[in-house]
Amino acid sequence: MRNTISILGVQIDAVTREEAGKITENLIKQSNKSCKMIFAPNVEFIMYAQKDKEFFDILKQSSLSTPDSIGVIIGAKLQGKTFPERIPGQSYFRKVIELSNEKGYSIYLLGGEPGIAEKTKENLEKIFPNVNIIGYHHGYFNENEEKEVISEINKLKPNVLFVALGAPKQEKWIYKHRNELKVDVATGQGGTYDYEAGKIKRAPVWIQKIGMEWFWRLCREPKRIKRQLVLPIYLIKVLFKKDKTKGKFDI
Numbered sequence: 001m002r003n004t005i006s007i008l009g010v011q012i013d014a015v016t017r018e019e020a021g022k023i024t025e026n027l028i029k030q031s032n033k034s035c036k037m038i039f040a041p042n043v044e045f046i047m048y049a050q051k052d053k054e055f056f057d058i059l060k061q062s063s064l065s066t067p068d069s070i071g072v073i074i075g076a077k078l079q080g081k082t083f084p085e086r087i088p089g090q091s092y093f094r095k096v097i098e099l100s101n102e103k104g105y106s107i108y109l110l111g112g113e114p115g116i117a118e119k120t121k122e123n124l125e126k127i128f129p130n131v132n133i134i135g136y137h138h139g140y141f142n143e144n145e146e147k148e149v150i151s152e153i154n155k156l157k158p159n160v161l162f163v164a165l166g167a168p169k170q171e172k173w174i175y176k177h178r179n180e181l182k183v184d185v186a187t188g189q190g191g192t193y194d195y196e197a198g199k200i201k202r203a204p205v206w207i208q209k210i211g212m213e214w215f216w217r218l219c220r221e222p223k224r225i226k227r228q229l230v231l232p233i234y235l236i237k238v239l240f241k242k243d244k245t246k247g248k249f250d251i
């Protein structure tokens with residue numbers, strides 16, 4: 001049975017990175033190409049889901065949802081609950097890459113600007129010589145190209161399909177095509193390839209550790225401010241809805 005924490009109705013699994021890896025492996029073993037969906041909700045997801053019922057319902061149907069951001073960790077704390085750790089998108093991605101390197105699981109990288117998924121594959125192969133990335137395609141395709149991309153994926157039948165089209169586009173894309181995609185697991189990856197390909201630099205580890213990566217990213221990409229303005233509204237909403245009998249905020 002899944003151990004999840006609900007934040008404004010979005011269920012997120014209270015798991016460590018290691019456990020998320022194990023669950024992914026189990027899904028790969030049991031899926032039989034039935035496209036199990038794995039998402040990584042952050043505050044923007046949760047807030048967007050409040051106004052977009054379709055997105056809200058899609059998130060509900062995941063087989064695993066990992067706690068992606070510090071806002072999710074704080075949201076749980078405000079309700080007296082604790083996630084064992086935060087699992088940033090790239091950290092989950094690397095876990096699956098490690099598993100592929102060790103056990104041969106096949107991977108397809110969809111999304112990002114032209115050249116980015118290819119560069120991601122190249123860079124990963126330098127670090128993980130046995131990683132099994134069997135295909136890639138950029139994320140700027142029209143309807144006709146989309147058919148070709150899906151048919152290529154279905155020919156290759158990867159264990160894991162990473163989809164990096166930005167949220168909520170990637171989750172909606174996976175959901176829309178889940179019945180035609182012959183993959184074991186499909187998961188939304190946001191801007192992970194941009195980091196892996198070296199297009200964007202991640203925050204230094206100490207900034208990641210104190211949960212300020214969002215601020216670092218904001219300084220480098222000020223246009224993200226609009227997306228981050230939802231944070232105070234989110235905190236108020238969570239506080240307002242919390243079950244006041246359980247625990248207190250102690251982060």
Ligand code: UDP
Binds near residue numbers: 113164167192
């Ligand atoms: N992207 C894409 N196709 C699109 C829109 C976006 O491939 O139609 C890619 C974009 O190049 C970027 C990623 O999706 O690599 C979105 O990154 P963002 O930083 O917005 O995602 P986040 O991690 O914030 O969810």
